[in-house]
Amino acid sequence: MKKTILLTALVLNGLTLFAQSNDEKNIKLFYKKALTEAKCYSWLEYLSNDIGSRLSGSKGAAEAVEYTKRQLESIGLDKVYLQEVMVPHWVRGEKETAYILDGKVKTNVPICALGGSVATPKTGLTAEIIEVQGIKELAELGTDKVKGKIVFYNRPMNPENIETFTSYGACVDQRYAGAKEAAKLGAVGTIVRSMNLRLDDFPHTGAQSYGDLPKEQYIPTAAISTNGAELLSKTLKANPALKFYFKQSCETLPDVLSHNVVGELTGTVSPENIMVVGGHLDSWDLADGSHDDGAGVVQSMEAIRILKNLNYKPKNTIRVVLFMNEENGGKGGAKYEEISKQNKENHIFALESDSGGFSPRGFSIEADDVNLKKIQGFKDFFEPYLVHSFTIGHAGSDISHLTSKAIVKAGLKPDSQRYFDYHHAANDKFDAINKRELELGAATMTSLLYLIDQTGIVIPAAN
Amino acid sequence: MKKTILLTALVLNGLTLFAQSNDEKNIKLFYKKALTEAKCYSWLEYLSNDIGSRLSGSKGAAEAVEYTKRQLESIGLDKVYLQEVMVPHWVRGEKETAYILDGKVKTNVPICALGGSVATPKTGLTAEIIEVQGIKELAELGTDKVKGKIVFYNRPMNPENIETFTSYGACVDQRYAGAKEAAKLGAVGTIVRSMNLRLDDFPHTGAQSYGDLPKEQYIPTAAISTNGAELLSKTLKANPALKFYFKQSCETLPDVLSHNVVGELTGTVSPENIMVVGGHLDSWDLADGSHDDGAGVVQSMEAIRILKNLNYKPKNTIRVVLFMNEENGGKGGAKYEEISKQNKENHIFALESDSGGFSPRGFSIEADDVNLKKIQGFKDFFEPYLVHSFTIGHAGSDISHLTSKAIVKAGLKPDSQRYFDYHHAANDKFDAINKRELELGAATMTSLLYLIDQTGIVIPAAN
The missing domain is CATH 3.40.630.10 (Zn peptidases)
Structure with a gap:
């Protein structure tokens, strides 16, 4: 040219x-x-x-x-x-609350609603929770294993990349499209590991989209702090039947x-x-x-x-x-x-x-x-x-x-x-x-x- | 070769x-x-x-x-x-105190003794204070204008250098040799602007040396926070006769x-x-x-x-x-x-x-x-x-x-x-x-x- x-x-x-x-x-x-x-x-x-x-x-x-x-x-x-x-x-409403319910032990974890998410029911949402490393793994599980559960996306940002945006780009689909994909399989909510390379107690919000999902299929979605994600994952390994509770009152005006x-x-x-x-x-x-x-x-x-x-x-x-x-x-x-x-x-x-x-x-x-x-x-x-x-x-x-x-x-x-x-x-x-x-x-x-x-x-x- | x-x-x-x-x-x-x-x-x-x-x-x-x-x-x-x-x-002893005495108004400022400094008298040291931009300016003032006073070295780190160590290198003589040079002219103490490019309230310590000065000529020296230095300089301009007080109990064991x-x-x-x-x-x-x-x-x-x-x-x-x-x-x-x-x-x-x-x-x-x-x-x-x-x-x-x-x-x-x-x-x-x-x-x-x-x-x- x-x-x-x-x-x-x-x-x-x-x-x-x-x-x-x-x-x-x-x-x-x-x-x-x-x-x-x-x-x-x-x-x-x-x-x-x-x-x-x-x-x-x-x-x-x-x-x-x-x-x-x-x-x-x-x-x-x-x-x-x-x-x-x-x-x-979009407004967040009241500060979100969440806990891991392991038998009778409740452990609070820091979460925040993702931008654009719907609220949970007013009294919150309790369900079994299933951990996946991403949307692909979720799809392989299929409806049987997902229906009625909360999906926990826990693929961490890859620390090996020198440019941190590379690691972000390779993870953020869980946050942006995770709820939509989980909803299609009958999940009742999603919890997403924060896009953060550190282990700390800050949940990181960010945009998410339900895409072309009918409104009645929207499910609430929130980010959990990286420390919270580590704890949840560890606790889940010990007790896969544990339940997770979260409550958020966000809405789109x-x-x-x-x-x-x-x-x-x-x-x-x-x-x-x-x-x-x-x-x-x-x-x-x-x-x-x-x-x-x-x-x-x-x-x-x-x-x-x-x-x-x-x-x-x-x-x-x-x-x-x-x-x-x-x-x-x-x-x-x-x-x-x-x-x-x-x-x-x-x-x-x-x-x-x-x-x-x-x-x-x-x-x-x-x-x-x-x-x-x-x-x-x-x-x-x-x-x-x-x-x-x-x-x-x-x-x-x-x-x-x-x-x-x-x-x-x-x-x-x-x-x-x-x-x-x-x-x-x-x-x-x-x-x-x-x-x-x-x-x-x-x-x-x-x-x-x-x-x-x-x-x-x-x-x-x-x- | x-x-x-x-x-x-x-x-x-x-x-x-x-x-x-x-x-x-x-x-x-x-x-x-x-x-x-x-x-x-x-x-x-x-x-x-x-x-x-x-x-x-x-x-x-x-x-x-x-x-x-x-x-x-x-x-x-x-x-x-x-x-x-x-x-x-060398040990710092009790936390240092300092204030500007402008007429009857006392304004506390954050200081810390420089490493190797001697103490002030137990009740502290009060004297007129004279601001200079460095050792060269001090030398030009001569004994007449310095004797019995505290010398205030206030040359800031130059923000224009991209490498901050360059600016440090161009300033640190005030901290390292400022007391020695001021003592030679009969000063009773020195206060040095902290080696810090920010304006904040942290005094920055660091090594200083009396060089070959006889011990009886050692004078106490301390760093003042950059905000403190700015305030002191401004107050001095309005009232050159103000006094400065500082107290430190450091010693070399x-x-x-x-x-x-x-x-x-x-x-x-x-x-x-x-x-x-x-x-x-x-x-x-x-x-x-x-x-x-x-x-x-x-x-x-x-x-x-x-x-x-x-x-x-x-x-x-x-x-x-x-x-x-x-x-x-x-x-x-x-x-x-x-x-x-x-x-x-x-x-x-x-x-x-x-x-x-x-x-x-x-x-x-x-x-x-x-x-x-x-x-x-x-x-x-x-x-x-x-x-x-x-x-x-x-x-x-x-x-x-x-x-x-x-x-x-x-x-x-x-x-x-x-x-x-x-x-x-x-x-x-x-x-x-x-x-x-x-x-x-x-x-x-x-x-x-x-x-x-x-x-x-x-x-x-x-x-």
Whole structure:
């Protein structure tokens, strides 16, 4: 396939060298500003400690929309506006309770309802419980062995993978589709081992879907802490006939109106070419979502703040988008794309930060070979900042909706070792954030935005 | 200078490829074992939570010697033994108190005595206080402006450096030599801003030295938390005549007998060539020293445990050394070298972990160009584990004593962003450790030990 260079002038060697040196200086400046005068940490403190959790449809989510809009307005961008979007409104209700009933011995275990789950009966649900390592094993058991029971999905995240997201991806089907599959076989509920590499007492919530199951077949589903899962598994081995009790009162209310928050620096050369940088405003309800994805929100805001503050005039339009409803519906990302299509917009690049506010290690890139190599060609710029990894991989849920013809996507890739200690759990709070790590991530994002804005992406030739 | 290759056979291309593939497999195995069955985390839990702080001369330090010796014995090494070493015995005494006295308003601020400091008078010390940004500024002020006052060193760590150790190195003279220099000008005490990039309420202790000052000129010196330093500086600007009060009852007792702990896997080809892997057993007294340097201790033990557990027969002798007294004297490192010299030992390689138990990012290397390039040639082996940085730099305090002719030294380089949040402060505790990060560091150390053992180092030719 023939390629042509978009927005990139051919330059003589001398000029290239000058430009390179200028880029190095600018990138150094981005990091300096991020480490000495960034606002992202104080923004995140407000989002986490003053607003708190921000599940779609909640008061916190609405406050976060207003707060971040005000902050973007204070930066002095060319445009700041909201995009209306209807979002699901699931509420947890009372704190869940659960115990193992082994003969007459009751042992409490920490659980939390999974997002989108139905409630148990008001007095709770007691049944025998059967452990499986996944949906495949469940299917092999068949209806006879499952009917009337609670299914306990207990496949742990694989500790051998270096990138923890790999282990998450290999486990999360139990959480997302476990209830649906168990319901088909007549199970009365499911309990899922938390997506957590540590052994601790925090149950981790997250999205689940009943898919195309008729509503009357929905069964309640909850996550159990990893320590709870270990205990349950051990106790079950000793007494396979034990019973499990859990009670939850969550419910799905009618959809509510919410918003994406958008801010723009209009391009000075090709304003029709749009570069998005974003994260998602909503969080789960158990904590403040400081890592998921408060960090990504404030880093995206910081990236555009740094550029504006330096009076940088982007060639392309740079747009910060704070998406609503990534966690349980993806309605914000879908709405953004819908409006973008209506407006016949052309996105050339999208950058998302939704993997926590830890030390930046690189980018996870969705691009063809030519653009991947182009971005990998920036490696030397990032070396002084210990940002080394530029590999093909998932860039981000919110920007996954974007379908412009030649778009390149990237996700900030922070160090992933601690991420699942906090992910969707009650400890995803501001004190788990390190200011410098957050700021370094913001500077890393600013630098990639800048380099792409300066050099463009490679698009397939029309012929 | 001519070079010859030590221990490295010339091999045909095919064999090289085979060997490479074998190395890759072995390294993968090291990481797998570290992430699935390591003992380092539970060892560290014991060191931190059962033993606790381990300042030289303390009960904790003695217990740590016994505990780690027992654990090394349980691994089944060829030799495990102690090396006697006399160490300083400084004790903090009662918890320190300090306040700013601004007119009649007393505001308490968190301080802690610096290691090796003398006490204040029993009722404390009150004096005017003068802020400087460092020893140079102090010298310019001269005796007239300093005499009878407390000197407040307030130069912060520079947030612009990406590697936080760079900022530490550029600040720590205030802590180490600040009291000595202030005493020379007639100051009655010094207060030093904690070596911490965060603003928080933890004072950070650390070594200080009066150098060749006569004992009667020693003045008490303490660290103040960064928040305390900010407050003091601000209050001083408004009222330069304010007074500062502090009280501490620390003292230096007679030296006591302590130990380095040593374990060995004897080399099967060149047992006379010794490779050291180590960290330091002692910690400061304010917390459990989980990062500094419990992490390095258990990672070093883990590295040799993994090799032994895999029944690896090293070509060279691999020796784990848990040094005593790195924090306030370096007597363990010096004693190790002294004994090594007596025994006419030849060290070819030394690897230290003393920069915290965070995600491993690479190694800081002390080597000539040829050996540096050799180690950098291992980069591809480490790429799958996101270990990228192989640069010249300080390898470690304990191994700095080693003076074998052709020794190559390396320090594990973990992510440094969070290190000074905890360094020498009351929050350097087990809950600041992430199990996987600790284990990844251990695997990274194991891999470098293995690669050096397999391929040797390049030594200068005799002629």
